[in-house]
Structure formats: C-alpha cells, structure tokens
Amino acid sequence: MTTPDGVPIRVLVCDDQALIRTGFATIIDAQPDLEVVGECGDGRTAVDLAGKLHPDVVVMDVRMPVLDGIEATRLLAGAGVEHLVKVLVVTTFNLDEYVYEALRAGASGFLLKDAPPAQLLHGIRTVATGAALLAPEVTRQLVGRYASRIRPMGHTPDDAALTPRELEVLRLIADGRSNSEIAATLVISQETVKTYVSRILTKLGLRDRVQAVVYAYRRGLVT
Incomplete structure (x- = not known):
C-alpha cells in the first residue's frame, strides 16, 4: 500500500x-x-x-x-x-x-x-x-472503563438526524464491534455496514470511527 x-x-x-x-x-x-x-x-x-x-x-x-x-x-x-x-x-x-x-x-x-x-x-x-x-477488545476496556466519567450531553437534533438502524450501528461501534461483527449481529452485509458508518459520520460531522465512539459515550447513547 x-x-x-x-x-x-x-x-x-x-x-x-x-x-x-x-x-x-x-x-x-x-x-x-x-x-x-x-x-x-x-x-x-x-x-x-x-x-x-x-x-x-x-x-x-x-x-x-x-x-x-x-x-x-x-x-x-x-x-x-x-x-x-x-x-x-x-x-x-x-x-x-x-x-x-x-x-x-x-x-x-x-x-x-x-x-x-x-x-x-x-x-x-x-x-x-x-x-x-480501534482494536475491539481494547476499545471495550478503554472507553467502557471511563464512560462513567463522561458527562452525557443528552438528546440533540444531531442524534435525531440518525435513523433507528443508524443509531443501532453507532451503539455497536461504541461497543467496539468491527464491521464484520456488526454485519453478523444485524444480519446484513459488510458493505451495508460501511454505508451506515459513512452516513453516521457525515450526519454527525465526525472525522472517523474513533470520534464516533467518543461521541456515543458523551451523548449517553451507550452505558
């Protein structure tokens, strides 16, 4: 590469x-x-x-x-x-x-x-x-351990811009799931997962998957 x-x-x-x-x-x-x-x-x-x-x-x-x-x-x-x-x-x-x-x-x-x-x-x-x-197993330990210290920002219009399925995908990303794991969980293709991830980042104005994880915890979308 x-x-x-x-x-x-x-x-x-x-x-x-x-x-x-x-x-x-x-x-x-x-x-x-x-x-x-x-x-x-x-x-x-x-x-x-x-x-x-x-x-x-x-x-x-x-x-x-x-x-x-x-x-x-x-x-x-x-x-x-x-x-x-x-x-x-x-x-x-x-x-x-x-x-x-x-x-x-x-x-x-x-x-x-x-x-x-x-x-x-x-x-x-x-x-x-x-x-x-983001190594999934490390993400769960890292972000999950400190989630209680992150003050939730509440429900905002940004959150509302996501469809129920996009919110579901965002929560799985925050849980440290890889695209293949998300695809298996939701019974969809990995290409479809990639499409959802791209839409989520665009709608929320986030740079990458890392920011999506932090965003989800700060918004209180995962516990």
Missing part, C-alpha cells in the same frame, strides 16, 4: 525511549511501502518535525517530556480544521486513561506497545488511508 501518488507512506516515530524508537523505525523502514522520515523523543519536537517533514502518520507515545503525546496529538490533529497528519498512539495498558484523552484529542487510533510488528504495520497503513484503528 502506498499513498495515492504511488510513493511510500511517510512515518514519523515519536517515543522517549530510544530502544523502542529504534525498534519501531527498523520494523517500519523494512517495508517497501513505508518510509521513516524522522524520529524524536518528545511531543514538541514531533509537532515541529511534522511541520517540516510532512509525514502521513505519526506513531506517538503518550508520556513524554517537554510536551506529552496528548497535547502533541491535539496540535497535530488541528482543532476545528483539517488535521495535518494522522496520529497512531502506542501505549501500555496502565496508560489507558491517557489513551482515551488522546482519542478525544484527535488520534486516529491506538495500539499496545507489545503488539506484534504486523499489527503496528497494519495500524500505520490503516490510519494512513483515513480509516480509524
């Missing part, structure tokens, strides 16, 4: 641990369709380098000096504007609350640091296409 113009996907690796940073870079650079354009050890440098190197994806740690991964993600995602790069957050389970905040800040997905190399590569390719990467 390459970018639309046929060149490799440009990746910036940001982690304050040199060994992890080097390991990620080595794995990524070994792929013909991926290219590491830079490495750094803090969020501020990541933001600065992104402006100079124009990566397609930033692989971002959460806890770092100078500027943490959450604030760096918020700056890279561009509040209220078209975001500059896609951010793939990598973390450990004991940082899951920080990951939730990173998702709210605009990250396109997250992985665990101990995920197999193939998952890291898949994650980079996935978010580079504009899709979101």
